Amino acid sequence: MTTTADDLVTLVRGFNPKTNEALIRAAYSYGERMHEGQTRHSGEPYFTHPVAVAAILAEQQLDDATIITALLHDTIEDTPASYGEVLELFGKDVAELVDGVTKLTNLQLNSSETKQAENFRKLFMAMSKDLRVILVKLSDRLHNMRTIKAMRPDKQVQKARETMDIYAPLAGRMGMQWMREELEDLAFRVLNPEARQSIIRRFIRLQKETGDVVERITADMRKELAAAGLNAEILGRAKKPYSIWRKMEEKEQSFSRLSDIFGFRIITDSEEDCYRALGVIHRRWRAVPGRFKDYISQPKINGYRSIHTTVSGRDGKRVEVQIRTRQMHDVAETGVAAHWSYRDGVRSKNPFAVDPVKWVSQLTEQFDGEDDHQNFLEAVKLEMYADKVFCFTPKGEVIKLPRGATPIDFAYAIHTRIGSACVGAKVDGIRAPLWTRVKNGQSVEIITAEGQTPQATWLDIATTGKAKTAIRRALRSVDRARFVKLGRELARSAFEHVGKKATDKVLATAARAMRVGDVDDLLEQLGSAEITGREVVSAVYPGLAKVTGDEVDQKRAVIGLELGQSFDRAPCCEPLPGERIVGITFRGRGVTLHAIDCDRLSAYEDQPERWLDLRWHDGSHPAVYGVTIDITVANDKGVLGRICSLIGEAGANIADLRFVERKPDYFRVLINAELRDVMQLHSLMLTLEAENNVAAISRFRDVEADISDVVEKVL
Structure with missing residues (x-):
């Protein structure tokens, strides 16, 4: 409905x-x-x-x-x-x-x-x-x-x-x-319908054998809290099938041996009542050691507050109990969304709702320093999705870490300088190896020494993105000079292998294309074997590789046309396969394709009936689509010949060449090259830009081309 x-x-x-x-x-x-x-x-x-x-x-x-x-x-x-x-x-x-x-x-x-x-x-x-x-x-x-x-x-x-x-x-x-x-x-x-159905069937069987466990335990809790003079709302439920499946996988237990498959929430009027309710629950039922978490005194970073405890209920079955106030419950249900919630027409002033700006800044501050894509993703997934543990410094300060964190992570969470100088750690007053997994509530003391530097083995010990990023940066700085020198030699050899020279401009172009910072960063990664010489060469001269596979038929290169409907490319923007396009219909001439950002499209804004939603066919297209490149080069002997050779090596054909400006020291020329798609255009322009004698290069678009199209609407 x-x-x-x-x-x-x-x-x-x-x-x-x-x-x-x-x-x-x-x-x-x-x-x-x-x-x-x-x-x-x-x-x-x-x-x-x-x-x-x-x-x-x-x-x-x-x-x-x-x-x-x-x-x-x-x-x-x-x-x-x-x-x-x-x-x-x-x-x-x-x-x-x-x-x-x-x-x-x-x-x-x-x-x-x-x-x-x-x-x-x-x-x-x-x-x-x-x-x-x-x-x-x-x-x-x-x-x-x-x-x-x-x-x-x-x-x-x-x-x-x-x-x-x-x-x-x-x-x-x-x-x-x-x-x-x-x-x-x-x-x-x-993803796993059989497993989900299996859990649901077991739930149904359990309910037939034991009756409504949730209702019975809820009634018992309500009675105990009322006897203590506490006004509270109690909500009970069986956990979701996936939550149970995940526990079965993590603990490697069968459904019959799994304990806390039921969860209960006690919602009180005040924070004081939360702790009173906890006392009532622990007096009536036996608490399970190691399963108590106080997120009221130590809230999660997303604003979540609640007391978690697990107790043994009827028949020895374990149940999880969460205790919180109504305001805490609202945040637990809506999270940061509580910041924009309304009550009776007034923006919610929930004191436990986190400030979204502060929350996001805390979430992203560690990611800015990581340039490597793989390391960045690792940091994101660790910090975004990991459960937290809370440990204490010797002075009682609380440090939040992901589950599975080590003293190395603890040290870097305090300060990068302490992490880098770490030589050992004490956990609860006892010396412990650096690979020890810290647990909730433990006290950790970091032992430092002057002159200590991060070790490569720490990368396997650390689990947080912040620690791994800092360790990599420190290791890199130690070996940077050696790696840069080795990388320059490897780059020279790689480019000579394809008949090119590894000039500073070529390397700068490669660094920009590969998004690795400056030339020294590129050479360092090359020298440390993080990237290969072939990858660096391909970044500047991708046209050296041949395109294989069946080509798309030029007559059916565009999807969205009616049967038998012809098309041509607008000379103003010369759209290429791979670009977003729209079609403009013309009587007796079929359809003209324009790039979605073409300035000439504004002439047809008041004629929406002539617009067609089109797209290029996926696959490899033949190199028949002309596009004009505006290039300014030094007026030196043999420069134009080298430019033409590079275009040929990139698998393109020069259809037209026109000089538009000649000066004693440079000249500007428009080259119309026949290409396969927009990716080949980008690769070609990158290759040309790397040449020392190229001063400027851009794609040329002629807004005045074929202006008669614009006035056809009056015919």
Whole structure:
């Protein structure tokens, strides 16, 4: 059943009587109109999805801007709507949120490692700008997972894996535990349906054998707390199938031997009552040693506060009990989303809701110093998804570390200088090896010595991104000079092997293309065997490798045309395969392709009926698509010949060459080269830019080309 505009407004008005109903209705109407005619995989109207996402956010009692963003989050990407139009109709706040969600939608977080690292950086940038972008994206993923059965089986697995690896842990890191659990369970249903069904069947059997355990224990707790004069709400439930499966895997136990498969929450009126309730529970039931955590006195970084304890209940069964106040419970349910929550039309002033700006800055401060993609991803996954343990310095200060951390991590968490000078450690007053795994509540003392430097073996001992980054940086600085010298010799040999010279400009171009900092950074990585000479050469001269495989037929190079419909490329922007394109129809001439960012498209803004949504066919195209390169070179003997040779070596053909400027010391020339795609263009321009005699190079676009097209609309 589709949620109507009235239903959504009623839902929002329930927690925010001061809501801007007119703006929500306008966004609903606008989104419905933009998505008209579009359908989901299930065959339902596409707009049912944005409405469902808005309802999920409304259930979290979020602000109007976030809910309106949910209604519009796919308009800029998938409809004729534009950022400017959304800005004009709904204001800057909503327009920037919609634009942020659109950019996140295009990130492929499960792609290749290098690309994944870049996209994670973009993800954190979007989060630092406005965390509500992530709240919309998480709700978008939740609804997609709820309706995933309509997708192809292979797509279901891909989305479920991405959800399990990225979105579910991210929801948990943001304190939205209910969403994490549901996302995990929905993904688990796709990835391992047999295991999930097995756990559900065992639950049903257990319930038949023992009756409703949750109801009995809840009644016992209610009775005990009432006898102690405590006013508290008690919530009990069986844990989600995936949570149980994960415990079975971690502890290598069968379902029958698993203990805490039931969880209970006691919600009190005050923090004092939380500790009184803990005393009542521990007096009535036996506490399980090592299973007590006080997140009220030591909150998690995402604002989560609660007391956790595990006790032995009826029949020796263990149950987990969480004790918290109502305000703590709100944050435990919504995490950082509590920052934007509304109650009776007023922004929530929950004292336990973390400041999103502070939270993101704490989350990202360690990532800025890591340039290597693989190391960056390692740091992200360690810091984003690891559970925490709390240890103490000899002075009683608390240090938060990921589970599995060692004294090395502890030392670097205090200060990089202490970490680098570490020679030993005492855990609870006893000397312990540096590879010891520290536990909750332990006191750790770091022993340092002057002149000590980080050892390479520490990389295998450390677990935190901060420690590993600092160790690598220290090791690198010690050997940097030696590696740079060796790298320069390796670079000279690698380039000579293909008939080229490893000049400073060539190496600078390679460093920029490989995103490794400056030339010395490149040579250092080459000398330390982190990269190979072949990779450096390929970064500058990728055209030396031949393209193999079947080529795409030029007549069917574009997808989206009607049968028999011809096309040509606009001379103003000369779009290449691999670029986003649109088609403009002309009577008697078929379709003209334009790059999506072509300035000439503004001439057709008032004729939307002539626009076609097109894209290039995937695969290898023949090198027949001319594109013009504007290049300025030194007026020296043989320069132009070398330029032409480089173009030929890159697998391109020169179709035309025109001098536009001649000076005594340089000349400017327009070269029309026939290429396969935009990647070949980028590679060719990178190769040419590396030449010492090339002063400037750019892609040439002639806005005045074939101007007669613009006036054809009056014929």
